[in-house]
Amino acid sequence: xxxxxxxxxxxxxxxxxxxxxxxxxxxxxxxxxxxxxxxxxxxxxxxxxxxxxxxxxxxxxxxxxxxxxxxxxxxxxxxxxxxxxxxxxxxxxxxxxxxxxxxxxxxxxxxxx
Amino acid sequence: xxxxxxxxxxxxxxxxxxxxxxxxxxxxxxxxxxxxxxxxxxxxxxxxxxxxxxxxxxxxxxxxxxxxxxxxxxxxxxxxxxxxxxxxxxxxxxxxxxxxxxxxxxxxxxxxxxx
Numbered sequence: 160x161x162x163x164x165x166x167x168x169x170x171x172x173x174x175x176x177x178x179x180x181x182x183x184x185x186x187x188x189x190x191x192x193x194x195x196x197x198x199x200x201x202x203x204x205x206x207x208x209x210x211x212x213x214x215x216x217x218x219x220x221x222x223x224x225x226x227x228x229x230x231x232x233x234x235x236x237x238x239x240x241x242x243x244x245x246x247x248x249x250x251x252x253x254x255x256x257x258x259x260x261x262x263x264x265x266x267x268x269x270x271x272x
Numbered sequence: 273x274x275x276x277x278x279x280x281x282x283x284x285x286x287x288x289x290x291x292x293x294x295x296x297x298x299x300x301x302x303x304x305x306x307x308x309x310x311x312x313x314x315x316x317x318x319x320x321x322x323x324x325x326x327x328x329x330x331x332x333x334x335x336x337x338x339x340x341x342x343x344x345x346x347x348x349x350x351x352x353x354x355x356x357x358x359x360x361x362x363x364x365x366x367x368x369x370x371x372x373x374x375x376x377x378x379x380x381x382x383x384x385x386x387x
Binding site: 200202203204209247259260 | 303305320322362368374377379380383
């Protein structure tokens with residue numbers, strides 16, 4: 160199945176630093192979603208984006224829906240140790256089909272205290 | 273809060289056994305999904321259901337079947353478990369496509385080991 164290109168694959172950062180990751184696709188989406196997954200757990204929804212150009216925040220997290228509808232980025236400001244985990248993007252709708260979610264390959268984040 | 277609950281966190285089954293993974297959601301969502309997640313392969317869609325008794329094959333349906341007799345419950349069945357079905361299984365639910373909200377919510381996952 161199709162996967163979205165997500166980068167970076169992994170990153171080690173110091174506590175307090177800002178983090179940025181992005182997802183790109185060859186397909187157009189109507190919705191972009193960002194999830195976080197802790198080891199051994201299911202993904203938890205962080206942010207949902209519905210309009211091209213939309214910028215949405217959730218606490219220290221900010222995500223944007225790319226203007227071309229083919230990309231999205233997620234920023235985490237002032238990282239803390241509990242930010243550790245795998246972050247996934249997902250695109251839905253558009254040329255992928257109404258119901259189908261296409262997931263990114265994930266960004267593994269490690270925060271050094 | 274939306275809740276998607278998978279019946280087991282961990283399962284160990286023997287090769288050849290019939291295995292049932294259960295998923296229940298409490299948000300009256302029309303769509304329900306079963307994925308498996310393997311290192312390096314990401315999330316792969318096994319089956320999808322958009323209504324009671326309706327199902328569609330995903331990307332990797334071989335060796336699996338599903339049942340959706342009630343809107344809130346979606347079961348994944350491994351007809352004859354094999355070691356290559358050892359994986360993390362994730363259930364998700366979402367409202368129907370085309371609406372104002374199309375967020376998918378996941379269960380906590382079932383780590384299945386087939387020995």
